Each structure stands twice: as structure tokens, then as C-alpha cells.
Amino acid sequence: MELLAFGKTGWGDELFYATLMTIAVSVTAMLVGFLFALIFTPLKLSKYKTLNFVGNFYTTVIRGVPELLVIYLFFFGGSGAIMYVASIFGYYEYIEINAFITGAVAIGIISGAYSTEVFRGAIQSIDKGQFEAAKVLGISKFGQFYKIILPQMLRLAIPNLSNVWQITLKDTSLISVTGLVEIMRQSYIAAGSTRDPLFFYSFAAVLYLLLTYISMKLINKLEVKYSRGY
Amino acid sequence: MDFDLMFTSFPKLLGATVVTLKLLSASLFFGLFLGLFFAILRLNKNIFINKFAYGYSYVFRGTPLLVQIFIIYFGLGQIEYLRSTFLWVVLKEPYWCAIIAFTLNTGAYTSEILRSAFQTIKPGIIEAGKSLGISNKIIFYKIQIPIAIRQSLPAYGNEIILMMKGTSLASTVTLMDLTGVAKYIISTTFKPIEVFIVAGGIYLFMTFVIHNVIKYLEKKYSFQQ
Numbered sequence: 329m330e331l332l333a334f335g336k337t338g339w340g341d342e343l344f345y346a347t348l349m350t351i352a353v354s355v356t357a358m359l360v361g362f363l364f365a366l367i368f369t370p371l372k373l374s375k376y377k378t379l380n381f382v383g384n385f386y387t388t389v390i391r392g393v394p395e396l397l398v399i400y401l402f403f404f405g406g407s408g409a410i411m412y413v414a415s416i417f418g419y420y421e422y423i424e425i426n427a428f429i430t431g432a433v434a435i436g437i438i439s440g441a442y443s444t445e446v447f448r449g450a451i452q453s454i455d456k457g458q459f460e461a462a463k464v465l466g467i468s469k470f471g472q473f474y475k476i477i478l479p480q481m482l483r484l485a486i487p488n489l490s491n492v493w494q495i496t497l498k499d500t501s502l503i504s505v506t507g508l509v510e511i512m513r514q515s516y517i518a519a520g521s522t523r524d525p526l527f528f529y530s531f532a533a534v535l536y537l538l539l540t541y542i543s544m545k546l547i548n549k550l551e552v553k554y555s556r557g558y
Numbered sequence: 559m560d561f562d563l564m565f566t567s568f569p570k571l572l573g574a575t576v577v578t579l580k581l582l583s584a585s586l587f588f589g590l591f592l593g594l595f596f597a598i599l600r601l602n603k604n605i606f607i608n609k610f611a612y613g614y615s616y617v618f619r620g621t622p623l624l625v626q627i628f629i630i631y632f633g634l635g636q637i638e639y640l641r642s643t644f645l646w647v648v649l650k651e652p653y654w655c656a657i658i659a660f661t662l663n664t665g666a667y668t669s670e671i672l673r674s675a676f677q678t679i680k681p682g683i684i685e686a687g688k689s690l691g692i693s694n695k696i697i698f699y700k701i702q703i704p705i706a707i708r709q710s711l712p713a714y715g716n717e718i719i720l721m722m723k724g725t726s727l728a729s730t731v732t733l734m735d736l737t738g739v740a741k742y743i744i745s746t747t748f749k750p751i752e753v754f755i756v757a758g759g760i761y762l763f764m765t766f767v768i769h770n771v772i773k774y775l776e777k778k779y780s781f782q783q
Contacts, residue, residue, distance in 0.1 A: 526633035
């Protein structure tokens with residue numbers, strides 16, 4: 329237990345901040361994922377074959393390639409790509425992106441592919457009559473989506489989004505390879521300096537279990553909220 | 559685009575694919591038995607056996623695979639007692655540590671898939687078997703298992719693909735699998751996009767093959783023929 333003491337003698341506070349970091353990266357990645365889903369879901373549902381292809385290409389490639397490989401692509405290629413874009417605008421200095429952004433974007437793109445599939449499934453399972461009825465009532469396009477489709481879609485999507493959240497949370501452990509100090513990286517550092525990997529990695533496992541357990545409880549509440557009336 | 563690099567790295571990456579496939583097939587093979595074993599425990603009426611199986615699948619599904627590999631590879635070597643037993647022969651090899659971690663992980667997911675498959679079998683089918691005087695053992699092996707396997711094919715297909723992606727974590731414990739070699743080439747040439755296209759292409763090809771084999775099996779063993 330001494331190993332987990334807060335302050336200079338133990339690793340308690342470091343692991344606590346690392347846990348916050350894991351939560352921060354996961355939430356950011358999930359939001360980045362929603363952003364991607366917002367772009368790619370309409371593409372997948374579009375009538376145009378080319379747009380369909382772009383949407384399918386994104387979800388197929390990202391879901392078929394290991395997360396670690398995607399992270400390496402961003403870790404090694406991220407600053408190069410940014411510098412290339414910057415050089416077009418006449419900026420030639422070295423640009424380094426911090427590990428948090430690299431990690432959150434890489435995991436976000438992965439989580440976005442899963443979210444896209446969830447949203448596509450949810451929208452497709454809404455009764456066609458709902459779209460038609462909204463149109464007949466003369467509701468604006470924005471109102472149709474925001475007031476009629478979205479609430480119904482969320483109810484269907486939340487159970488699956490909860491899975492996506494769990495996957496995203498666990499995927500953040502892979503960002504440790506880029507040096508971002510989240511739970512896994514902090515455990516690695518602690519294990520290295522105390523020569524006690526068994527304890528620290530087991531403790532990391534407990535932290536992840538706690539995070540998944542708590543988030544499941546919270547999502548269950550959301551699920552109840554959005555299924556009222558059913 | 560550096561096409562030369564893509565051509566020269568392709569055979570290296572293809573060689574590393576063999577390691578990936580070995581890891582995948584070994585862990586799927588052992589994981590299937592482990593999953594079946596724990597699925598049967600989950601259906602047991604004894605609450606302790608039941609809870610034990612649930613705890614196993616909960617822990618392994620609730621923690622990242624990376625943590626599991628690290629506990630087995632870095633953690634277990636710390637126990638003095640283990641070092642003196644024959645288990646050490648296995649546990650000092652990163653290759654076997656990776657296979658053990660993958661097996662335990664896929665076993666947990668497989669047990670959930672099989673459990674739900676067993677539970678969705680209509681009771682009428684089992685009752686029909688009983689009324690025909692077939693013994694419980696035969697009902698289990700000849701009726702429940704084949705139906706459960708058919709039921710769980712789509713979900714198990716996803717699990718195979720997830721596991722294939724999971725084997726990339728073997729590269730974190732010094733194994734040179736497809737991702738390991740890809741990372742090595744990237745970090746020596748600093749050409750991440752070219753290597754990603756080739757390595758990602760190989761992974762996608764494997765996903766494609768697995769997906770279609772499962773689809774074929776689903777069609778072959780569907781109830782309506």
C-alpha cells in the first residue's frame with residue numbers, strides 16, 4: 329500500500345492524474361469520433377455512389393486495420409503532414425504536435441468509424457413513415473432532423489454507443505506507446521522504477537475495470553432517460 | 559510517394575504476416591476451447607461456479623488487452639516461485655506470453671458469444687430430444703452444440719477479426735509481427751504513409767478473407783436450405 333501513497337513517497341497522486349488523463353483522452357476521442365460520424369454517416373446514407381464509396385472506405389479501412397498501426401501512422405506521420413500543409417502556406421519551421429492531440433485524434437478517428445456504423449444502423453431502423461410524416465407536416469429540414477429523427481435515433485443508438493465508449497476507453501491504453509502519460513504509461517514508469525510490474529499493471533487493470541464499471545452505470549441511466557415513453 | 563520503399567518492404571511485411579497468422583490461429587484454437595468451457599460454467603446452476611465464470615469474462619472484457627499482456631509478460635516473471643517451476647520455460651518467451659494473453663482474452667469474448675447462443679436455443683428443441691428418449695449427453699453434443707455454433711457464427715466472425723487486430727499488440731512485447739515490422743520500417747525510414755498502405759492493405763486483405771469465409775459458412779449451415 330505504501331506504493332500507492334500520495335505525495336513524494338508513493339505513486340498514488342501520479343496514478344490519479346494519469347486516470348484523469350485517460351478519461352480526458354477518451355472523452356476527447358469520443359467527441360472527435362462524433363464529429364467524424366457526423367460527416368461520414370450522411371455519406372454512407374447518401375444516394376450518390378461516389379459519396380457512398382467514400383463513407384464505406386473510411387469505415388472499412390479503419391475497422392479492418394489494427395488500432396496500433398493507425399496510432400503509429402499518426403505518431404510518426406502527424407507532424408510531417410501538418411508541416412507539409414504549413415509549407416504550402418509558406419511556413420517551414422519544425423512543428424511538433426503534442427501527444428494528447430495525436431492520441432485523441434488517432435483514437436477519435438477509430439471511434440468515429442464505429443460511431444458511424446452505429447448511427448447508420450439507428451437511422452436506418454427508424455420507420456420511413458416518420459420521415460414522410462415530418463415532410464408532410466411542412467417541418468423544416470433542420471427541424472425534421474433535430475426534433476424528430478435525432479431523439480428517436482438516440483434511443484436506438486445509446487446501447488451501441490455504450491459499446492463504442494468501452495472500446496474507445498480501452499483503446500486509449502495504446503496511446504501509451506506515444507509517451508502520453510495516461511494509466512498505462514504511468515504504470516510502466518512506476519513499474520520500471522520500483523521493479524514491481526505485477527502490482528502496478530494489476531492496479532492499472534483495476535483502474536480500467538473501475539472506469540468501465542462506473543461508465544456502464546452512468547450510461548444505463550441515460551438509456552432509461554431516452555427510452556421514456558416506450 | 560516512395561514506391562520503391564513499398565516494393566521492398568512488401569516481402570518483409572509478408573514474412574511478418576506469418577507470425578501474425580501463427581499468433582492468431584494458436585490463440586483462436588485454445589480460446590475456442592476455453593470459451594466453450596466457460597460458457598458451460600456460465601450455464602451451471604451452482605451460483606459460485608456461475609459467478610466465477612462471469613467474473614472471468616467481466617475482468618478480461620473490461621480491461622485493455624495491453625494490460626493483460628503486460629501483466630503476463632512483465633508481471634508474472636516477478637514471482638520467484640514461478641521462476642523455479644516448469645511454467646517458466648513458457649513464460650519467459652514473449653511468443654507464448656502473447657498467446658496466453660490472447661487466448662485468455664478471446665476466451666472471455668467467446669464464452670459470452672457461446673453463452674448467448676446456448677440461451678437462444680428454443681427449449682422446444684431440447685424437449686423434443688428428451689421426449690425421443692435421447693440422453694442428456696447426446697442432446698448436448700448432437701443438438702445444442704451444433705445449433706449454438708451456427709447461432710454464434712456471425713458474432714464469432716467479428717471476434718476473429720477483432721482478435722486479428724489484437725495480435726498487433728504482440729509488437730509491444732518485442733515480437734516482430736506485421737505491426738512490429740511495420741513500426742520498425744517506419745522508424746528507420748520515416749515514411750509512415752507508404753508503410754501504412756502496405757501493412758494496412760495486408761490486414762485488410764485478411765479481414766476480407768475472414769469475412770467471406772464466415773459468410774460462406776453462415777450460408778452453408780443456415781437453417782433454410
